[in-house]
Amino acid sequence: MSMAKTLVKLQALACVAILAALSPLLVTAALLWKLFGKLFCLSSSPKSIVGEVAVVTGAGHGLGRAIALELADKGCHIAVVDINMTGAESTVKQIQEKAKVRAKAYKADVSNYLELVQLNRDVVSDLGPVTVLINNAGILLHRNSVDPEPAEVQQMINVNLAAHFWTRMVFLPTMKAMRRGYLLTISSLAGLFPLPYNTTYTATKAGTTAHMRALRMELALEQLKDIHVCTAMPTFLEANEEVTHLTNEIKISNLYPLISAKQAAHRIVDGMLRGEREIMLPGLAALLYRLMSLLPVSWQDRGMVLASGSRFKQFCALRN
Numbered sequence: 001m002s003m004a005k006t007l008v009k010l011q012a013l014a015c016v017a018i019l020a021a022l023s024p025l026l027v028t029a030a031l032l033w034k035l036f037g038k039l040f041c042l043s044s045s046p047k048s049i050v051g052e053v054a055v056v057t058g059a060g061h062g063l064g065r066a067i068a069l070e071l072a073d074k075g076c077h078i079a080v081v082d083i084n085m086t087g088a089e090s091t092v093k094q095i096q097e098k099a100k101v102r103a104k105a106y107k108a109d110v111s112n113y114l115e116l117v118q119l120n121r122d123v124v125s126d127l128g129p130v131t132v133l134i135n136n137a138g139i140l141l142h143r144n145s146v147d148p149e150p151a152e153v154q155q156m157i158n159v160n161l162a163a164h165f166w167t168r169m170v171f172l173p174t175m176k177a178m179r180r181g182y183l184l185t186i187s188s189l190a191g192l193f194p195l196p197y198n199t200t201y202t203a204t205k206a207g208t209t210a211h212m213r214a215l216r217m218e219l220a221l222e223q224l225k226d227i228h229v230c231t232a233m234p235t236f237l238e239a240n241e242e243v244t245h246l247t248n249e250i251k252i253s254n255l256y257p258l259i260s261a262k263q264a265a266h267r268i269v270d271g272m273l274r275g276e277r278e279i280m281l282p283g284l285a286a287l288l289y290r291l292m293s294l295l296p297v298s299w300q301d302r303g304m305v306l307a308s309g310s311r312f313k314q315f316c317a318l319r320n
């Protein structure tokens with residue numbers, strides 16, 4: 001091996017050794033910082049979005065609807081976007097009953113780039129330029145989890161992963177021109193704690209989380225500090241009836257209480273407006289994830305199988 005290669009290897013080993021030696025100190029400092037912030041309410045106060053225009057995808061039902069209502073409560077005009085117009089119109093009605101903001105329902109499939117281009121034109125002309133984008137629309141389940149059809153796998157990839165590239169291409173340029181805005185992506189804890197027999201879902205959610213991490217770096221490099229990119233990673237919610245039914249059947253609520261869509265929306269919107277970058281629900285999951293990441297991968301795999309493997313086997317048995 002050449003001298004240069006040996007030096008590079010030694011340099012890398014030295015970095016790892018320094019990081020390993022410092023990690024207890026860094027973990028303690030990070031925990032103290034969090035605790036200090038909580039005790040003395042140091043986290044920044046939520047920014048106002050009165051009069052801004054938000055596009056909320058998948059807002060015709062579940063978490064998307066709850067987020068649309070939460071944003072409307074904060075004075076934001078809402079474009080309620082869904083493939084299901086009955087659901088979207090119902091969300092608009094609920095917004096108009098509780099808030100004095102403008103709201104309109106739009107039919108668009110987030111996996112179709114051209115429909116999103118048209119959507120942007122329509123929303124700008126009806127409500128104004130979009131400065132808040134909520135990427136919420138998602139598909140949660142395959143019909144057959146163990147052996148899904150290729151077309152179903154592709155559709156989940158299109159909606160849960162590819163669509164985030166299309167919405168970004170369509171809506172981010174305006175925010176860049178205005179040098180401000182919010183982009184909130186609803187990912188899932190499944191992207192960090194994988195769900196067996198739900199691999200497409202797990203992979204698409206891990207992909208969107210990574211996408212948003214890279215996007216944050218790009219915006220930082222372009223000095224666009226007032227465009228906030230936030231990723232929410234909830235656990236199972238009481239939002240989609242089928243998922244709620246299955247999680248009740250396999251008694252996930254014995255591990256932790258299910259969070260309602262309204263509670264989740266409140267926490268997520270508040271965090272986004274405070275400039276949080278990643279929000280895990282429940283919050284304890286963040287600590288668990290960080291601690292687990294320190295373990296060898298074989299231990300992580302074993303721990304996950306022990307903690308939830310049999311529950312997910314049951315989950316599949318119930319569906320198939």
Ligand SMILES: NC(=O)c1ccc[n+]([C@@H]2O[C@H](COP(=O)([O-])OP(=O)(O)OC[C@H]3O[C@@H](n4cnc5c(N)ncnc54)[C@H](O)[C@@H]3O)[C@@H](O)[C@H]2O)c1
Nearest residue numbers: 058060061062063082083109110137138188236237239240
């Ligand atoms: N429900 C949970 O337990 C849970 C947990 C973690 C993360 N999430 C995530 O939260 C988001 C919302 O989940 P939910 O439980 O409210 O789902 P939901 O099924 O109740 O609602 C999803 C909405 O998205 C719409 N939609 C689906 N495909 C679309 C498309 N191609 N274009 C436009 N709209 C489309 C549907 O019509 C529906 O109104 C999803 O991204 C999901 O992955 C949900």
